[in-house]
Amino acid sequence: MTFKVFHRHLTFLVATLLCTAPALAEPVTVTDDDDREVTLDRPAERIVSLAPHITEVLFAVGAGDKLVGVTQHSDFPPEAEMIPRVGGYSRIDLERVVEMDPDLVVAWRSGNSSSQIERLRDLGMNVYVSEPRSFEGVASSMRRMAQLAGTEERGEAAIQAFLDEIETLRLDYADRDPVPLFYQVWEQPLMTVNDDHLIGEAIRLCGGKNVFGHLDRLVPRMDREAVIEADPEVIIGGGMGEDRPDWVIAWEQWEDMTAVQRDNLFFIPPSLLQRHTPRIAEGTRLMCEELERARQRRAD
Amino acid sequence: MPPHTADPQRHGDPHASSTESVHEAPGPDTLLATHDLVIDIPERASGSPIELTINPGQCWGILGPNGAGKSTLLHTLAGLRAARTGEIHVQGRSLPEYSRARLARELGLVFQKHHDGFPATVLETALIGRHPYLRPWDIETAEDYAQARAALARMDLAELEHRLVDTLSGGERQRLAIATVLTQNPRLLLLDEPTSQLDLHHQIAVLDHIRRIARGDRAAILVLHDVNLAVRYCDHLLLMFPDGKACWGPTRTMLVPSALERLYNQPLGVGEIDGYPVFMPRPD
Amino acid sequence: MTRSFLLATGVLLPASLLAILIALAYGSVAIPAGDLIAVIQGEGSRLHSTLVLELRLPRALAAFAAGGLLGVAGALMQVLLRNPLADPYVLGLSGGASVGALLAMLAGLSMFSVSVAAFTGALLSTVIVFGLAHGTGSWTPTRLLLTGVVVAAGWGAVISFLLAVSPTAELPGMLYWLMGDVSHARNPYPAWGVLVLVVLLALPLGRTLNVLARGPMQAAALGVAVRPVEWTIYVAAALITATAVMQVGAVGFVGLIVPHMLRLVFGNDQRVILPASALGGGILLTLADTLARTMIAPEQLPVGVITAMLGVPVFLFLLYRSR
Numbered sequence: 001m002t003f004k005v006f007h008r009h010l011t012f013l014v015a016t017l018l019c020t021a022p023a024l025a026e027p028v029t030v031t032d033d034d035d036r037e038v039t040l041d042r043p044a045e046r047i048v049s050l051a052p053h054i055t056e057v058l059f060a061v062g063a064g065d066k067l068v069g070v071t072q073h074s075d076f077p078p079e080a081e082m083i084p085r086v087g088g089y090s091r092i093d094l095e096r097v098v099e100m101d102p103d104l105v106v107a108w109r110s111g112n113s114s115s116q117i118e119r120l121r122d123l124g125m126n127v128y129v130s131e132p133r134s135f136e137g138v139a140s141s142m143r144r145m146a147q148l149a150g151t152e153e154r155g156e157a158a159i160q161a162f163l164d165e166i167e168t169l170r171l172d173y174a175d176r177d178p179v180p181l182f183y184q185v186w187e188q189p190l191m192t193v194n195d196d197h198l199i200g201e202a203i204r205l206c207g208g209k210n211v212f213g214h215l216d217r218l219v220p221r222m223d224r225e226a227v228i229e230a231d232p233e234v235i236i237g238g239g240m241g242e243d244r245p246d247w248v249i250a251w252e253q254w255e256d257m258t259a260v261q262r263d264n265l266f267f268i269p270p271s272l273l274q275r276h277t278p279r280i281a282e283g284t285r286l287m288c289e290e291l292e293r294a295r296q297r298r299a300d
Numbered sequence: 301m302p303p304h305t306a307d308p309q310r311h312g313d314p315h316a317s318s319t320e321s322v323h324e325a326p327g328p329d330t331l332l333a334t335h336d337l338v339i340d341i342p343e344r345a346s347g348s349p350i351e352l353t354i355n356p357g358q359c360w361g362i363l364g365p366n367g368a369g370k371s372t373l374l375h376t377l378a379g380l381r382a383a384r385t386g387e388i389h390v391q392g393r394s395l396p397e398y399s400r401a402r403l404a405r406e407l408g409l410v411f412q413k414h415h416d417g418f419p420a421t422v423l424e425t426a427l428i429g430r431h432p433y434l435r436p437w438d439i440e441t442a443e444d445y446a447q448a449r450a451a452l453a454r455m456d457l458a459e460l461e462h463r464l465v466d467t468l469s470g471g472e473r474q475r476l477a478i479a480t481v482l483t484q485n486p487r488l489l490l491l492d493e494p495t496s497q498l499d500l501h502h503q504i505a506v507l508d509h510i511r512r513i514a515r516g517d518r519a520a521i522l523v524l525h526d527v528n529l530a531v532r533y534c535d536h537l538l539l540m541f542p543d544g545k546a547c548w549g550p551t552r553t554m555l556v557p558s559a560l561e562r563l564y565n566q567p568l569g570v571g572e573i574d575g576y577p578v579f580m581p582r583p584d
Numbered sequence: 585m586t587r588s589f590l591l592a593t594g595v596l597l598p599a600s601l602l603a604i605l606i607a608l609a610y611g612s613v614a615i616p617a618g619d620l621i622a623v624i625q626g627e628g629s630r631l632h633s634t635l636v637l638e639l640r641l642p643r644a645l646a647a648f649a650a651g652g653l654l655g656v657a658g659a660l661m662q663v664l665l666r667n668p669l670a671d672p673y674v675l676g677l678s679g680g681a682s683v684g685a686l687l688a689m690l691a692g693l694s695m696f697s698v699s700v701a702a703f704t705g706a707l708l709s710t711v712i713v714f715g716l717a718h719g720t721g722s723w724t725p726t727r728l729l730l731t732g733v734v735v736a737a738g739w740g741a742v743i744s745f746l747l748a749v750s751p752t753a754e755l756p757g758m759l760y761w762l763m764g765d766v767s768h769a770r771n772p773y774p775a776w777g778v779l780v781l782v783v784l785l786a787l788p789l790g791r792t793l794n795v796l797a798r799g800p801m802q803a804a805a806l807g808v809a810v811r812p813v814e815w816t817i818y819v820a821a822a823l824i825t826a827t828a829v830m831q832v833g834a835v836g837f838v839g840l841i842v843p844h845m846l847r848l849v850f851g852n853d854q855r856v857i858l859p860a861s862a863l864g865g866g867i868l869l870t871l872a873d874t875l876a877r878t879m880i881a882p883e884q885l886p887v888g889v890i891t892a893m894l895g896v897p898v899f900l901f902l903l904y905r906s907r
Contacts, residue, residue, distance in 0.1 A: 072883065085882045086882055087881075087882040087883055087884050088883055088884070091765070091767055091883075091884040091885075091886070092767075092884070093612050093877075093881055093882035093884050094639050094767075095611045095612045095613045095635055095639055095877075096612050096613065096881075096882045098613075098631065098634050098635055098639060099613045099631065099635070101631065113767070113768055115768045115769075115770060116767065116768070122638075123634065123638055123639075217749075217751075218751065221748065375801070378804075378805055379804075380801055380804050380805065399807075399809070400804060400807045400808060400809045400810075401807035401808075401809075402807075403807065404805065404806050404807030405807070408805065409805040411801060411802060411805070414798075415666065415798055415799035415802065416797075416798065417663065417666030417667075417797040417798065417799070418662075418663075418666070418668070418797055418847060418852040419847075419852060420794075420797075420851070420852050420853075421851070424794075424851075424852075424853065428791075428794060428795050428798065428806060429806070431791060431792070431794075431795050431806045431808070432806060432807035434791065436788035436789070436791075436792075437787075437788050438791075439586065484806065
């Protein structure tokens, strides 16, 4: 037991001793990513998650058993598949949410419709809006959700593991030889990310250099010509599913590209990089390893 | 045909292209008068100014080849098109002084073509003739229905009042258009080829009725293609030449065969029936 | 006229109430009939009351108002163009309203300003379509309709462009402008205000529209001040369309189908057809949205999908029959 945790236990013990009545759960207040204060009289017991990655984060911080409703495609961890659905994230079935009578709804700002979030607030629900944009954001999201769910202890452990993993990767790879890289988010239209994106952060952390990192838009649409001209050393892509690297393979027709000649076309399952959950550490590790492989191929 | 009751007027000389037509001066009862009127036909550089005076009891016929501007003249007289120059007075007041609704009570127009945007019944179609008399919130009264039905009966359409207009034959549709203007009951009727698509019997029935209406305090202007019907039913004629020239005057003074031949660019033979001249086209 | 007016309201008013009742009764959560009655009497459980009164009722009212507005807008445009294919969607009014609203939303303006921008967009569309079609003097309904179709396509491209350049975070709230969706509907009462106002205005204008349906020349000869009436209709149609688009985005087929069907039953007196289109459009969109909410619940469909799925076959059938 670390000193911090011990200290908290001690405080709790003292508090209990000072109170004559049995301790009641205390109100929790956190600030969400919309800068709104969300206050619960007591830690949430019935939570509805409005996006697959939020479901994942809640499981990661130990609040999975408090989830009473999730959106379609909440497929990780496998237990999430058993939880009743409330529609797709872009169009929530509000009736189901109301029926579930949650004491906390966790919404996704860039995925859910703002008018539906507003509607839930109007109905008197506690809505926490989540929009992590960085590794630090993912960690802080986890921390706040753990606070709301009253699972700080499990949460803190998960956060620590996540941050440790990220830090390890940073120390290992960040200062290695830069590898020019193109990350493909989507095929039609062809889309990538810029440096401000969480995936951009992962690329830097692995010692990669995003060839389109300087673009203004978070998720720019690309012209294939621009990619060929930029001639990245590595192309990394997600895909429609977890084991369909078709998009990456499609680049093989441009045989003059450095990435093709050196066979530096790598597939990383999109759920490991494109969902803002602690699993992104795992995706980042895969990316770092692929970049290292590319560095070794330079010698050949 | 009744003898002309109007004052003797100098008529245009049909041989010279009529710029000398001098018209009767408008009187207090005059229904429609034009002064220096040149209709606006885009491709036509010039035209002779038309000076018409239409008095109660008169029935005017407009004759001319295709494209001479007969319909354009009717539309201009009804205020639906701007004239190039000149003025039009309806019952002594100039046309722009009228609101459309007020004008529609004085002056009714039957078009050559009839547009039925959406299917409506024969009775509904005749009933829109009452529109100029009703205020926005008014609903047609029994009296309005009675007038529409009377007009339909006049045009032999009483049996068809529940038929949809798009199921009518061309002649039936034409009679319905006339029934609509009869329901409208204006003092001056402008009719663009009222006999087109009608069988012989109905041509005569329609013209008889118009003639009857135009005998009292009303008047009619008819665009006709049949010179002989015009001779029989109209007391005044306006001849419109394709070059924009026009001449007008009492019918008997206008029936110069050479002028009519030039009007239609068609040799004509002349005969006589019941004291009326009859013109028959001759093949070249 | 009086008879078919009474017939139309006699049939459509109860049908409207029934449609709203159906929208209240069905949802992804089953509520037994007895409980529904209890809720209506003010005695239902808290859950059922929330579901029926706070979720289903405002949504049904929003759908009804928007559908009614679209029905009236379609009926008005069809009379104006003497063409049963005319509709605010086809003529680009919906597109203009969507673009106006999207731009205002991207600029971060208030909801009121967004509404004003939507109206401005619809009106601009009107001016462009009418102005272009009038440019060379005479115009035919076909020419006007073609101009409208092209302008509508242009707005579609502008919307796609705006969506392409907007921040990804804004997309979910914007896509519905393209397909029409009641789940985003806000307060339905302004739309109801406009609907009632429009129907009250349409009634005295109805006979004039009957005359106008015979063509502008014939109408003028029968005492209609054609140009002012035409512009009144265009401005009204722009206002109506913008109000509907603000509620539910660009729903396409209501304005096309509803007046057409009603004409088959009630004849073509605008004094009957306009109020009937308001009720008929409301009924159609309310029922369509109930389907959209329940068909594959908990997945929710945009109502534009349902109206298109209902509208396309009905429309093709009407077209086939009118050959």
